[in-house]
Amino acid sequence: MSDGFCTECGGGCIQQIPDGDNRLRRVCTRCATIHYENPKNVVGCLLEWEGRVLLCKRAIEPRHGFWTLPAGFMENEESLMEGAAREAFEEATAKSDDLRLFAVYSLPRISQIYLMFAGQLRDGFAKANEETLEVGLFDEADIPWDTLAFPVVTETLTHYFKDRKQNGKPASTGVHYADIHSRPGAPLDIVRHPSIVDL
Amino acid sequence: MSDGFCTECGGGCIQQIPDGDNRLRRVCTRCATIHYENPKNVVGCLLEWEGRVLLCKRAIEPRHGFWTLPAGFMENEESLMEGAAREAFEEATAKSDDLRLFAVYSLPRISQIYLMFAGQLRDGFAKANEETLEVGLFDEADIPWDTLAFPVVTETLTHYFKDRKQNGKPASTGVHYADIHSRPGAPLDIVRHPSIVDL
Numbered sequence: 482m483s484d485g486f487c488t489e490c491g492g493g494c495i496q497q498i499p500d501g502d503n504r505l506r507r508v509c510t511r512c513a514t515i516h517y518e519n520p521k522n523v524v525g526c527l528l529e530w531e532g533r534v535l536l537c538k539r540a541i542e543p544r545h546g547f548w549t550l551p552a553g554f555m556e557n558e559e560s561l562m563e564g565a566a567r568e569a570f571e572e573a574t575a576k577s578d579d580l581r582l583f584a585v586y587s588l589p590r591i592s593q594i595y596l597m598f599a600g601q602l603r604d605g606f607a608k609a610n611e612e613t614l615e616v617g618l619f620d621e622a623d624i625p626w627d628t629l630a631f632p633v634v635t636e637t638l639t640h641y642f643k644d645r646k647q648n649g650k651p652a653s654t655g656v657h658y659a660d661i662h663s664r665p666g667a668p669l670d671i672v673r674h675p676s677i678v679d680l
Numbered sequence: 681m682s683d684g685f686c687t688e689c690g691g692g693c694i695q696q697i698p699d700g701d702n703r704l705r706r707v708c709t710r711c712a713t714i715h716y717e718n719p720k721n722v723v724g725c726l727l728e729w730e731g732r733v734l735l736c737k738r739a740i741e742p743r744h745g746f747w748t749l750p751a752g753f754m755e756n757e758e759s760l761m762e763g764a765a766r767e768a769f770e771e772a773t774a775k776s777d778d779l780r781l782f783a784v785y786s787l788p789r790i791s792q793i794y795l796m797f798a799g800q801l802r803d804g805f806a807k808a809n810e811e812t813l814e815v816g817l818f819d820e821a822d823i824p825w826d827t828l829a830f831p832v833v834t835e836t837l838t839h840y841f842k843d844r845k846q847n848g849k850p851a852s853t854g855v856h857y858a859d860i861h862s863r864p865g866a867p868l869d870i871v872r873h874p875s876i877v878d879l
Contacts, residue, residue, distance in 0.1 A: 488684045488687060489685070491685035504755065519754055519755070519756065522718065522719060561784070561857075563788075585781055589759050658781040
């Protein structure tokens with residue numbers, strides 16, 4: 482099956498299983514370069530100010546007009562935490578203090594990994610920009626659960642408030658790991674803390 | 681600057697900053713497709729059997745002949761934990777039980793993220809294969825610290841034994857997060873638990 486062009490020589494590529502491999506890869510029919518494709522990381526922040534959590538109403542597709550935590554694709558040559566802080570600034574003009582890794586989610590359906598940091602919103606300041614229609618600081622009781630953009634946002638917030646309740650202070654315990662299988666808007670399909678993988 | 685070919689149309693690409701962006705990207709001069717490049721995830725396992733840890737002597741470059749934890753690039757459409765278990769099997773013919781996310785490392789120098797799981801080596805069984813010259817189960821006192829393949833391996837093992845000592849049992853506490861800047865074989869340059877990012 483023809484599948485695009487080679488980044489090295491511009492030749493046509495096909496899907497085939499290279500020698501010594503066990504998966505289909507994009508392979509160039511001219512120069513034999515193998516093009517590997519791997520999951521992408523999304524990094525983001527859950528920022529709190531006086532007990533309230535910063536959310537952004539999306540100005541871009543997918544899920545335009547739905548509420549999200551500031552997050553986006555990690556860039557080359559940055560650390561996870563730098564990426565998370567960058568996204569908070571790009572999406573909500575927000576600066577971050579005391580960030581710590583808080584949750585890691587696999588989304589195998591779309592080959593993405595979410596790495597979420599929790600921290601403090603500096604000076605309680607945030608404002609909308611070209612990626613965001615509106616920003617807001619929400620108490621737990623006011624979270625717009627029905628209009629959250631993605632299952633991963635629902636899961637992150639749910640875990641955060643549960644953790645905060647158990648500890649009586651901003652989330653300060655372990656890192657949450659889960660596999661998220663649901664589509665946006667569909668019932669949640671989440672495997673939390675899986676502990677055994679059979680081969 | 682000319683920079684390879686477009687996967688969509690086979691046209692020539694150049695590095696330029698697209699409208700509304702602030703970074704150089706590979707952009708096609710014929711069809712204008714923007715080719716984003718993002719960090720890759722490496723997933724792996726620290727597997728224990730009767731207090732000893734499984735290491736593999738690498739049969740491939742880089743760092744041929746040095747000892748490592750089983751780990752490799754994550755594939756599309758798998759979860760982090762599935763990937764970690766797959767790598768243990770591919771590199772050491774090892775099956776994994778009770779895996780839990782144990783450490784997350786940013787390696788911005790090479791745009792990689794390591795996500796390491798800790799667990800039990802099923803039945804204490806492992807054996808070498810085409811990616812591995814030799815496998816071994818090591819007590820803490822016998823770890824070949826001077827011939828470990830990568831700084832991330834040294835850091836994972838160091839953290840694991842420290843954690844185990846503090847808890848008096850196989851590592852069972854929080855997830856370790858650090859940024860690793862050192863090259864293989866060079867003095868360690870690691871920022872552990874960074875907590876503030878200035879923008």
